Every structure is written in C-alpha cells, then in structure tokens.
Amino acid sequence: MHHLTKSAAETWPAHLGTLIGQGVAAIDTPALVVDLDAMERNLATMAAFAQQHGVKLRPHAKMHKSATLARLQMQAGAVGVCVQKTSEAEALAAGGVDDIYISNEVIAPHKLQRVAALARALAARGGRLAIAVDSLHGVQALAQALGPGENLIDVFIELDVGQNRCGVAEPADVLPLAQAITQQPALRLAGLQAYNGRAQHLRSVAERRAALDAVLTRVQQARALVEAAGLSLPLVTGAGSGTFGLEAASGVFGELQAGSYLFMDADYARNDLDPAQPRFEHALFVKSQVMSASATHVVVDAGHKSHAIDSGLPSVHGLALECTGCNDEHSTLRAATADGALPARGEVLWLIPGHCDPTVNLHDWMIGVRGGLQAGTVEQLIRVSARGALS
Amino acid sequence: MHHLTKSAAETWPAHLGTLIGQGVAAIDTPALVVDLDAMERNLATMAAFAQQHGVKLRPHAKMHKSATLARLQMQAGAVGVCVQKTSEAEALAAGGVDDIYISNEVIAPHKLQRVAALARALAARGGRLAIAVDSLHGVQALAQALGPGENLIDVFIELDVGQNRCGVAEPADVLPLAQAITQQPALRLAGLQAYNGRAQHLRSVAERRAALDAVLTRVQQARALVEAAGLSLPLVTGAGSGTFGLEAASGVFGELQAGSYLFMDADYARNDLDPAQPRFEHALFVKSQVMSASATHVVVDAGHKSHAIDSGLPSVHGLALECTGCNDEHSTLRAATADGALPARGEVLWLIPGHCDPTVNLHDWMIGVRGGLQAGTVEQLIRVSARGALS
Numbered sequence: 001m002h003h004l005t006k007s008a009a010e011t012w013p014a015h016l017g018t019l020i021g022q023g024v025a026a027i028d029t030p031a032l033v034v035d036l037d038a039m040e041r042n043l044a045t046m047a048a049f050a051q052q053h054g055v056k057l058r059p060h061a062k063m064h065k066s067a068t069l070a071r072l073q074m075q076a077g078a079v080g081v082c083v084q085k086t087s088e089a090e091a092l093a094a095g096g097v098d099d100i101y102i103s104n105e106v107i108a109p110h111k112l113q114r115v116a117a118l119a120r121a122l123a124a125r126g127g128r129l130a131i132a133v134d135s136l137h138g139v140q141a142l143a144q145a146l147g148p149g150e151n152l153i154d155v156f157i158e159l160d161v162g163q164n165r166c167g168v169a170e171p172a173d174v175l176p177l178a179q180a181i182t183q184q185p186a187l188r189l190a191g192l193q194a195y196n197g198r199a200q201h202l203r204s205v206a207e208r209r210a211a212l213d214a215v216l217t218r219v220q221q222a223r224a225l226v227e228a229a230g231l232s233l234p235l236v237t238g239a240g241s242g243t244f245g246l247e248a249a250s251g252v253f254g255e256l257q258a259g260s261y262l263f264m265d266a267d268y269a270r271n272d273l274d275p276a277q278p279r280f281e282h283a284l285f286v287k288s289q290v291m292s293a294s295a296t297h298v299v300v301d302a303g304h305k306s307h308a309i310d311s312g313l314p315s316v317h318g319l320a321l322e323c324t325g326c327n328d329e330h331s332t333l334r335a336a337t338a339d340g341a342l343p344a345r346g347e348v349l350w351l352i353p354g355h356c357d358p359t360v361n362l363h364d365w366m367i368g369v370r371g372g373l374q375a376g377t378v379e380q381l382i383r384v385s386a387r388g389a390l391s
Numbered sequence: 392m393h394h395l396t397k398s399a400a401e402t403w404p405a406h407l408g409t410l411i412g413q414g415v416a417a418i419d420t421p422a423l424v425v426d427l428d429a430m431e432r433n434l435a436t437m438a439a440f441a442q443q444h445g446v447k448l449r450p451h452a453k454m455h456k457s458a459t460l461a462r463l464q465m466q467a468g469a470v471g472v473c474v475q476k477t478s479e480a481e482a483l484a485a486g487g488v489d490d491i492y493i494s495n496e497v498i499a500p501h502k503l504q505r506v507a508a509l510a511r512a513l514a515a516r517g518g519r520l521a522i523a524v525d526s527l528h529g530v531q532a533l534a535q536a537l538g539p540g541e542n543l544i545d546v547f548i549e550l551d552v553g554q555n556r557c558g559v560a561e562p563a564d565v566l567p568l569a570q571a572i573t574q575q576p577a578l579r580l581a582g583l584q585a586y587n588g589r590a591q592h593l594r595s596v597a598e599r600r601a602a603l604d605a606v607l608t609r610v611q612q613a614r615a616l617v618e619a620a621g622l623s624l625p626l627v628t629g630a631g632s633g634t635f636g637l638e639a640a641s642g643v644f645g646e647l648q649a650g651s652y653l654f655m656d657a658d659y660a661r662n663d664l665d666p667a668q669p670r671f672e673h674a675l676f677v678k679s680q681v682m683s684a685s686a687t688h689v690v691v692d693a694g695h696k697s698h699a700i701d702s703g704l705p706s707v708h709g710l711a712l713e714c715t716g717c718n719d720e721h722s723t724l725r726a727a728t729a730d731g732a733l734p735a736r737g738e739v740l741w742l743i744p745g746h747c748d749p750t751v752n753l754h755d756w757m758i759g760v761r762g763g764l765q766a767g768t769v770e771q772l773i774r775v776s777a778r779g780a781l782s
Contacts, residue, residue: 029499029782084719105683107681107692107737138736164687292496297555299556305748305752310695310700310701328453329453345526357719358696361696362753388754391421
C-alpha cells in the first residue's frame with residue numbers, strides 16, 4: 001500500500017499541525033476529513049481494474065486538486081492526471097506532478113503563453129503536457145503560443161459525445177482539426193477527448209449503457225473518417241466514475257479519466273451499481289456538530305460553504321437522518337423515519353457531500369484520518385494545492 | 392464618498408498587484424470583479440435609508456467576508472457587522488473591525504473559549520462582541536467559557552420566526568433564556584435575533600409582507616412575555632436585503648442586518664421591488680470568456696467553482712443570453728430569443744452570480760474596478776479576509 005508523504009512545499013498552518021497524532025475528537029467542526037483507509041482501498045481497486053482491463057488510468061485531479069494525491073495515484077500506476085485549468089496544471093506541476101493533461105479548451109493568448117511555458121518546463125524534467133482543442137481558432141492560437149519547436153505538447157480533439165457542452169459538434173468535424181494539428185510541428189496529434197458528463201449520473205445501468213453506446217458510435221465515426229484520410233487518433237480518452245467500466249470494456253477507449261472513485265460522493269452513491277464496475281467506499285466527509293435542536297429537526301454547523309450541493313444534498317453517515325435543506329452555514333436534518341430519533345445538541349455528525357469536486361475546492365486542507373471515523377487518529381494533512389485555481 | 396484604503400495586512404500576490412492601474416481587459420478570466428462605483432452607490436443608498444428610518448444598520452459580513460468592506464460600511468454609518476462563524480469574527484477583528492455580532496449559535500466548549508478571548512480583545516480596544524443563543528445549554532456553555540467577569544458579551548436570543556432552522560421554537564421559550572442570561576454576570580441580555588431567511592426570497596411583495604407580519608407577531612409575543620416578567624429585550628435585530636424596508640417601518644426592529652444590498656445578486660434581482668425599499672445595482676460580477684462555441688450555444692470558462700448556483704443560475708450582464716447550465720468549470724449559455732445572436736469564441740462576458748455570499752467565498756480576492764466594466768480601470772484589490780473561515 002502506498003503511503004502519503006509530506007512534500008517540502010506542503011507546510012501546514014500551526015493550528016492544524018497540532019492535530020497530527022490526535023484522535024478524531026480533536027478535529028474542529030466543520031472540517032473536511034478523508035478516511036485514509038477507505039481512500040487507499042479505492043485507490044487500489046481502481047488501479048487493479050485498469051490493469052486488468054489493459055487501459056491507462058489518468059484520474060481527473062480537478063476532483064481533489066491535490067499534488068499529494070496525484071502523486072499517490074501515479075505511484076499506484078496512473079500514467080498521469082487530468083486537470084481542467086491552466087492554473088491547476090501549474091499548481092500540480094509545482095507539487096511534483098510531471099504528466100498532466102488539461103482536458104479542456106484554452107483560448108486566451110496570454111494563458112496559452114503559460115501553457116507553452118509549462119509544456120517546456122515539464123518536458124525539461126522528463127514529463128509531458130497535453131491539452132484539448134475543439135476549434136481551428138484553438139489550434140492556431142495554441143501553435144502560435146508554442147512557437148517554432150517540435151513535438152512540444154500532446155493535443156486531443158474534443159468531440160461532443162452527448163453532453164452538449166464543449167467539443168466539435170459532429171464526428172465529421174474532427175478531421176479538419178486533425179489535419180490542422182498535424183501541420184503544426186509543435187503539436188502532436190494525440191487522439192480524441194470523448195467524455196459525456198451527463199452519462200455519469202444517469203441512475204440506471206440501462207440508461208448509462210445506452211448513453212455509452214451513443215458515445216462509442218460517434219467516436220468510431222470520427223476515427224474512421226480520420227483514418228480514411230491517412231491520419232490516426234492514437235488514443236481515445238474519457239470516462240468518469242459512473243461509466244468507466246463500459247469504456248474499459250469497449251475496445252475503443254485506451255484511457256480512463258475517472259476521478260471521483262477515490263472519494264465517492266452521495267451523488268454517485270445514488271447510481272445503481274453496474275456489475276461491470278467495482279464498488280467504491282465513501283472516503284470524504286465533512287465533520288459537523290449539532291448546533292441547534294428542536295422537536296422536529298436539528299441543525300448542524302456545516303452549510304454549503306462547507307460542502308457543495310450542486311448535485312444534491314449530503315447524506316449522513318451511519319444514521320437514519322435526512323438532510324432537508326442547506327444554507328450557507330447550516331444544514332437542517334430530520335429523522336428519516338416517522339419514529340426516528342434525533343441527535344442531541346453538541347453531537348458530531350459526518351456528512352457525505354453531494355459532490356466531491358466542488359466540496360474539496362471549498363477547503364485549503366483535507367484532514368487524513370487512519371483507523372476510522374469513530375476511533376481513528378489524524379495521520380496526515382493533505383493540502384488542496386489548486387484550491388481556487390480558476391484561470 | 393468613502394474610498395477604499397489598503398490595510399497593512401492586505402498584501403496581495405505579485406501577479407495581482409500588477410493589475411492596479413490597468414484597464415479591465417488585463418483581468419484574467421475567470422475573476423471576481425467589483426464595480427466600485429455601483430458598490431459605493433449601494434453603500435450610500437443603504438446608509439441613507441437606515442438614517443432616515445432611525446434604525447441601526449449592522450450589515451451581514453458573511454456576504455463579503457472582507458475586513459476592508461466591513462470598515463467601509465462602518466465609515467458610512469453602520470454600527471458594526473454581523474458574521475455567522477467564530478473564525479469569521481476572528482478574521483474581521485484581525486482586519487481592524489471592532490464591533491462584531493456572531494448572529495448564530497456556538498456550542499463547542501473549545502470554540503466558546505475563542506469567543507471569550509475575542510470578546511476580551513475587542514473590549515480592550517473599545518469594541519464589542521455579541522452572540523446569539525437558542526438554548527439553556529448554549530447560555531450555560533457561553534457563561535462557563537467567559538468566566539467570572541462582568542458584562543463581557545452581548546447576547547441575543549434567537550427566535551424562530553418562520554425559517555424553521557435555528558432559534559427557540561415558540562415566543563414563550565424566550566423568557567426562560569432571558570432569565571438565565573440575566574443570572575450570568577458575564578452576559579448582557581441585548582435583545583432578540585429574529586431573521587426569516589426564507590422571507591427574503593419570496594418573489595411578490597404581498598408574500599414578503601405576509602411573512603413579515605408573522606415575524607412581527609411572534610416578536611411582539613415574545614417581548615410582551617419577557618416584559619411581563621420584569622425584564623426587557625433592548626434591541627430586536629434581523630432583516631435581510633429582501634425585506635428590510637418592512638422591518639425598518641415596523642417600529643419593532645431597531646437594527647437591520649441586510650448584507651447583499653452592497654453587491655446585489657441575480658436571485659435578489661428576481662424579487663419584485665417593494666416600494667418600501669430603494670433599488671440597488673448589481674456590483675459583483677464574474678468576468679468570463681467564451682472558450683467554446685457551437686451553432687446552438689456557447690460555453691464560458693467560469694463554472695460553479697467560480698460562482699455559486701445554490702440560489703439559481705447566473706444572469707449575463709447586458710446581453711440577451713440565458714444560462715442553461717453550470718458545471719464545475721463551465722457555464723453554458725444560449726440566446727434568450729429564437730433569433731438572438733451568440734457571442735464569438737474569445738469574447739468577454741460578465742456573469743451576475745446567482746448568490747453573492749457563497750460566490751465571494753470561492754475567491755481570495757475581489758478586483759475593484761473604477762469607471763465601469765467596459766472602459767474602467769483596476770483601482771483596488773479587496774481581500775476576502777474570511778474566505779474559507781468555516782469554524
């Protein structure tokens with residue numbers, strides 16, 4: 001099993017440093033807590049899955065935004081990580097991560113200058129930067145920023161495979177971009193970005209399989225058109241924690257980008273489990289305390305400034321309580337059954353966030369606990385290296 | 392007009408410092424931008440309103456979390472500010488704010504030790520700390536933390552006035568707490584906390600007035616019971632940016648806690664304007680850039696890690712575009728009319744966040760612009776002093 005190590009750059013504030021070695025009770029509320037045992041089991045499960053299926057694993061680090069956890073994933077076999085933002089890539093590179101894919105479009109010339117500088121810096125230490133494009137505009141701006149060098153960056157063409165967000169609209173739109181990329185010496189045509197975020201959260205297995213069938217059809221159409229023109233798309237990359245079992249079995253995808261598997265959130269737990277995928281455990285929690293109690297409900301001291309609610313309200317670990325509403329600094333809980341008991345004022349409750357990615361982004365540090373949430377000990381503080389890295 | 396000044400503690404990072412004096416075009420995307428002219432008009436409008444109505448103004452600083460803006464509000468006549476968290480109070484006190492009300496319950500003994508230390512520190516420099524309670528447990532824990540001193544902290548009893556969140560459930564529950572507080576020499580019975588957050592966002596004036604009628608009934612019941620027992624509730628405090636005109640005219644409320652008026656968000660703009668209240672301008676924006684464009688929609692580089700969507704999606708400043716969805720790092724926009732035009736890739740769009748409070752909490756700095764969003768100049772960087780201050 002891989003163990004977390006503290007990097008020189010990750011110096012924590014004094015009031016947090018005193019927590020290390022103390023019991024869980026010493027953690028102030030609200031706080032973002034990682035169950036290290038559960039996280040490491042998730043890490044190992046996913047690494048084994050990718051290896052068994054002969055696909056690369058490049059977890060999405062937009063989820064944890066942590067150089068420490070990115071390195072841990074790579075020590076466990078990941079080929080690198082994805083990010084969504086230039087500034088995230090910079091933060092992870094500063095934390096020792098060498099192989100980074102910005103799986104998103106960058107348009108602003110001054111930001112592409114930063115992309116170019118990072119590509120050179122990573123190459124100089126034996127690493128590699130990749131990026132996505134979905135327009136000729138994007139290809140040209142990227143090439144201009146990178147200048148006259150050769151093979152400086154890997155470029156993936158994003159195809160819209162059902163999310164209706166970024167990406168070229170049609171499989172036939174991929175070829176002109178592939179041709180444009182191969183005409184630019186600084187750019188290496190690395191393959192196709194094909195990710196359907198909506199498909200991840202369809203609740204039934206049948207719905208997710210149907211959505212993935214549509215993804216595969218479009219990917220194969222694009223690839224056939226590119227190959228008919230004498231070019232190739234070496235790697236198809238995509239997949240999230242809701243569907244990666246389907247991409248892995250497809251014979252089409254060579255790389256999986258799932259990220260949430262490491263922590264598992266309440267939203268993903270609402271999916272029916274696909275037998276094609278292993279089960280993951282909740283490993284990310286917000287420790288909270290009951291600060292107000294009435295005959296009908298209790299209120300804890302953690303609201304949506306502590307845990308993101310864009311993908312639904314949090315669930316409560318181990319107790320038959322239902323969250324019925326969150327405000328900025330409060331979450332209201334009621335008994336899940338008519339005769340259920342309510343916790344007392346002062347009691348500790350562990351919330352399982354609705355969505356792990358934006359939850360982590362609300363915190364500067366994650367508190368890593370060994371030995372469980374009841375009797376465990378604080379072992380490690382994990383810096384959210386790219387918290388607030390938006391640009 | 393009051394002008395922002397840089398405090399010694401608010402040293403900005405080098406890459407932001409170079410922005411000062413530059414045009415708006417130099418601001419990287421996404422970024423949180425304050426239109427200083429609009430903000431200062433809102434500041435003056437609210438200060439004048441409170442003065443005209445003979446009520447105190449104690450704006451809620453959970454909204455901006457900025458010591459700079461809290462001081463600006465106090466220079467304009469506010470008696471102090473509210474916060475929701477002990478750590479927010481600590482951050483603002485460190486930034487020179489002397490009169491702070493934690494309008495929320497604190498239960499944990501170690502956190503109440505921090506409350507006690509802050510109460511003494513503020514008193515030592517001529518300031519004052521206040522806090523809310525809603526239980527005998529809370530009164531006793533607070534008194535224990537403060538120890539044997541006299542008149543160390545102002546205490547407001549929170550009454551649930553329709554939000555069904557914190558606060559004692561019934562007006563009759565206020566008296567026993569009032570009696571308990573007066574038995575503790577360290578605590579001063581300061582009055583009643585009566586805030587209905589739900590009422591703020593009822594769209595029609597009639598609905599908000601009906602909700603406020605219910606608030607006033609409960610407040611008057613509580614006050615009558617306390618006075619019949621020979622005690623008094625010197626101050627009733629509450630109100631938000633949706634209803635403050637009603638509280639101000641009530642003759643019952645002596646202090647207004649509205650906070651969002653300073654920035655105005657898209658959610659408050661969806662309220663019908665009550666003629667009892669002045670109109671405020673949008674002063675908080677997320678500068679974003681179109682990063683992907685199709686025939687049907689465009690995508691900007693700011694998602695809900697940049698602007699909170701708990702109270703609805705953002706609106707788009709000055710353009711007939713509708714936001715149809717936000718993900719972590721993307722927002723998708725479509726033309727608001729069937730024949731409407733879409734902006735081009737690379738174009739700048741200004742989003743008006745759905746909810747200003749949690750939006751500000753996502754950022755370390757707000758970029759203050761003078762002279763408008765089109766031709767203005769960066770004048771000031773405003774630190775979000777209490778960003779991530781959750782405990």
